[in-house]
């Protein structure tokens with residue numbers, strides 16, 4: 001992590017109510033906005049900062065992912081997402097995000113072997129699924145199963161032991177495909193399939209999702225490559241809501257399985273990872289190109305809670321670079337599957353075209369984000385809508401666990417405990433029942 005240790009520059013804040021001025025150090029990172037170090041603000045002024053949604057707040061130092069929202073740039077450990085998507089594969093990107101460097105051939109082989117040989121779940125966990133209704137939402141199932149993993153893998157829950165932290169990290173990366181595939185199989189009433197060690201990470205997942213014990217299953221190289229690329233595109237994304245949830249949970253010393261379960265819960269929201277499922281529902285609601293104007297109008301109406309799902313982003317005020325690659329992958333997968341003129345894709349492309357010509361979206365810099373096209377690919381691959389966000393969670397597990405490790409290794413980090421602007425009642429006397437209105 002490169003940064004200037006002794007801040008040379010600062011910001012002077014003057015409190016007009018007291019006339020007092022204070023200096024806040026300006027910290028610079030490698031690239032990107034500098035930060036005002038306001039850790040001493042309360043002790044010096046008695047004031048808190050106020051930033052609902054943390055639109056202008058940096059919560060940590062991180063060397064994992066850098067986003068330039070204005071330029072539509074996304075780097076993982078300095079490497080651009082479009083280069084990683086084109087030239088790398090998910091195991092390599094997972095290694096990069098987790099360890100900070102691209103692996104050499106020997107390191108990559110060992111990492112893949114370690115992950116492959118940790119992909120089975122404790123057999124008892126298979127019974128854990130049976131506590132759920134078959135029609136449970138798979139995000140509810142994987143949230144429960146991942147949290148419960150702390151009950152099965154006690155030997156990797158001591159967060160103060162770097163070896164146990166890495167064992168838990170490998171276990172979570174390795175087992176998430178099995179956890180997700182089993183949630184899907186359980187919903188179908190079909191038997192679970194065990195991981196197969198001679199398959200790739202993406203291929204193993206596809207087989208566990210779609211094979212049955214009744215016949216051999218051949219992994220489609222096209223779908224394997226597409227799934228691998230989609231996993232890369234979802235792997236990490238700076239301090240988004242679910243990553244911040246993982247960091248906050250981890251700051252209390254909670255075990256890694258509990259922290260990742262918390263991340264899954266946060267990702268589920270339709271404003272976040274749940275948007276990929278919501279996009280398909282929205283496209284189904286719109287139904288045809290001629291109804292697009294009606295829904296664009298709804299999205300622009302301040303009195304209507306409807307939003308264009310898959311559009312907009314807190315950081316990207318330009319095209320999400322992942323959305324571009326996702327759209328290209330969408331065309332490739334549909335072509336390879338011989339799906340000509342997929343109506344949902346045509347509808348999505350037309351919706352994007354109309355929105356990006358509309359002043360409301362242009363003025364607010366609302367562009368398609370990573371979730372806008374992913375659902376169309378997943379559907380074409382035969383993945384049911386309710387499983388879309390599980391795939392996001394599967395891929396993001398490496399980002400979450402890398403950020404969790406970074407947080408624990410950061411000497412500046414302590415338990416996260418934000419303050420507030422209190423707007424409730426002033427102190428008042430207790431009112432006995434007989435005297436209440």
Ligand code: SDX
Nearest residue numbers: 237240271272273275299307308309310311312313314364
């Ligand atoms: C992900 O943070 C990450 O990095 C997340 C993520 C990751 O990889 O981890 O990138 C993954 O979560 C992508 C986002 C997926 N969510 C959606 O697609 C849901 C739809 N998008 C919106 O809910 C919204 O754009 C957010 C939540 C993504 C961002 O919300 P912000 O930054 O809080 O923006 P805002 O709500 O303040 O919106 C600013 C303006 C508002 O209008 P005005 O008050 O100025 O009149 O833009 C409008 C909003 O009403 N607006 C939209 C809109 N998104 C914002 N209007 C219509 N449709 C939309 N999608």
